[in-house]
């Protein structure tokens with residue numbers, strides 16, 4: 001199962017995606033991620049696997065009691081394409097290692113912009129959040145205007161490039177929050193769970209929640225089935 005995970009790419013939003021580039025322990029090592037966690041915990045008394053049932057029980061004990069360092073023995077490396085609004089929230093999590101595309105080096109393309117499906121309304125209770133949606137006709141009108149805005153920004157960007165302006169300056173014409181970026185990023189399972197808990201929560205912005213949910217559904221659960229089960233039970237549902 002896990003070997004087929006490496007290289008798997010899942011579409012997210014209109015033009016984004018997330019792909020698993022690498023995993024530690026690598027599937028070819030023959031050690032599952034869950035077992036790497038258990039073995040790391042058992043180093044305390046220089047032991048290793050004691051069979052699936054006892055191993056799983058130990059892993060659940062570790063997570064329930066927040067004995068977190070063994071979970072740092074598993075690492076995920078992803079390649080992500082997401083709008084800058086997502087990137088901006090993602091980079092607040094200091095435990096991800098990152099390398100990003102450079103807009104100073106690579107020119108942006110005409111369709112590198114996020115177009116939402118619906119326009120969410122401002123939440124009444126939470127000044128940061130959204131709820132519900134505009135009516136379809138209002139949404140369509142806004143989307144038309146958004147696309148016109150992208151076209152105008154991109155035209156000015158291209159004009160500036162044609163005049164010999166540097167890419168690092170020409171990009172000032174682009175609608176910043178919506179432009180798609182690509183980055184490579186790595187995190188251990190302990191800090192990934194922290195990220196998932198915060199960014200899968202209903203108060204997280206939709207544009208990052210869909211990426212966190214894709215990681216949980218397509219990569220985390222498949223790579224670490226016992227850990228994911230314990231995470232869902234003690235952290236997602238149980239709160240923490």
Ligand SMILES: Cc1cc2nc3c(=O)[nH]c(=O)nc-3n(C[C@H](O)[C@H](O)[C@H](O)COP(=O)(O)OP(=O)(O)OC[C@H]3O[C@@H](n4cnc5c(N)ncnc54)[C@H](O)[C@@H]3O)c2cc1C
Nearest residue numbers: 089092093094095096128191194195198199201203204205
């Ligand atoms: C719904 C939501 C709304 C938000 N709104 C805002 C906002 O309006 N403005 C804003 O600026 N941010 C906002 N944030 C970002 C938030 O404040 C955190 O920066 C972000 O969630 C990362 O959390 P973290 O620091 O726990 O995670 P990480 O940076 O991944 O760190 C993980 C853990 O490591 C430890 N750690 C890491 N670095 C340090 C350090 N230097 N010192 C001490 N401990 C450290 C902490 O225990 C931390 O919890 C929001 C986040 C969410 C989920």
